[in-house]
Amino acid sequence: MHLKAPEHQVAGHIAKDGKPGPLVDDKGRFFKPLQGDSRGEIEVKFYESFSSNTEVPDHIRRYFPVYHGTQAVEGSDGAAMIVLENLLSKYSKPSVMDVKMGSRTWYPEASEEYIQKCLRKDARSTTVSSGFRISGFEVYDHKELSFWKPDRKLLNGIKVDGVRLALRKFVSSNTLSDTSSKPDSAFASSVYGGSRGVLTQLLELKTWFENQTFYHFNSCSILIIYENESIHDDGARAQVKLVDFAHVHDGNGVIDHNFLGGLCSFINFVRDILQSSDESTDN
């Protein structure tokens, strides 16, 4: 089994300083190290529950990575890893964005220390104001023919206008590193729009969230992926996936109002960009 570090990870833990990071193989699988202090356990428990939950409709199941159990992997000190579908394996030049959903990343069951840490981070970012924050993204620059990623520190400090700019850059073809050029949003309608675009997928998820009381997806992200190779001929093949379930808890008969509110806000941001780009192409 040939394992290597994933190429396009935009958020979350990476392999650094001897600490294990995620790995991918050449068979479309993603190996995620089990995080310490019960988070890994919670994530496994979620995947086990979710895979066997017959009440989750099939069309919703496709928004979640396929789960392949846990495995001890060589080179990671025999530590168990969660084996998942590698969401990027079918893409050759993917642009990826990670959006953490919800107007709070803490939850009642968390420790006081964790709650305070989250409150600070939520207030500093767009989480409190907008109901979500962009954790990271990487986009293919069609002029420079290379991937561009904004500075992590800069991203952490953005406000609402910065979010809109990032969402535009994410679907643009012009040189992104140049801050003076306006993003052209050239791929807005192929990525965000269309019958299978990001907006349609998010709306499907939203309908499920209005009723499902199985899980509270605390601190989960929505990953947006699309293909840049032959985008003009073959389309963007945009995909929305929910990821990162280390803090998921039982819904206990209550809907995940925190995630739902944030998701609805995010949908509005995407819709605004789609509409303004449609208007500009009409001119």
Place this chain on the structure above:
Amino acid sequence: MLKVPEHQVAGHIAKDGKLGPLVDNQGRFYKPLQGDARGENEAKFYESFSSNKNVPDHIRGYFPVYHGVQLVEASDGSGKLPHMVLEDVVSSYVKPSVMDVKIGSRTWYPDVSEEYFNKCIKKDRATTTVSLGFRVSGLKIFDCQESRFWRPDKRVVLAYKADGARTALRKFVSSNSLADDSVPDCAYASEVYGGSDGILVKLLEVKAWFETQTLYHFNSCSVLMVYENDSGGDERRAQVKLVDFAHVLDGNGVIDHNFFGGLCSFIKFIQDIL
């Protein structure tokens, strides 16, 4: 001649020389402008809202009608104070059951003082605000078996957890004796919550507006539910009104995701009862 409202379930009460709202016998509600900018903020909201052309008419019906500000003799004897003049939402009812539900998984909002933030978050975490996205602030239900109003103590209401909130919502539409621990019969659930003009339909209309409106953020606002118990009338005349706008802010192009999430959760609770 102004008097203390009979059916107020939450907020400051004009009793025992305290400053609170008053009503007249012409369907108007006089709310004293509270100190520290909140009163000003609420009046500012009503002024903005009444003249905002972007609010659809059918949504306007879910807000009390605003009649400006008037100097009125205050309930605490401190002389003439400015009062907001609003529609008295319960004035046309003979025996109204009323429930006030504060919507949103947080009652605080960005840029408040640390003191206010701490006060809010403590209350939000102690009640069902954080867990359910809403909390019952007050209720007064007409018990038709006992033929009188039942009103639980405010401290009991604030101590509700998810089950308490659910039970309160069931009791709200029940005919059996409310004071004891008998299981609420939800006899009026389909008349009050259900039907083509019931509370659920109204809440869904409000929800649809909140999916896209970016005009206002309704921090710490409540949904007031009212219906008639008077056996003389045929209809329940269930009503939904949004109230308490002291902490409303501009939406600034972002939807009120806090209110929206809480409202959806509240709607699910009502749907489950139906």
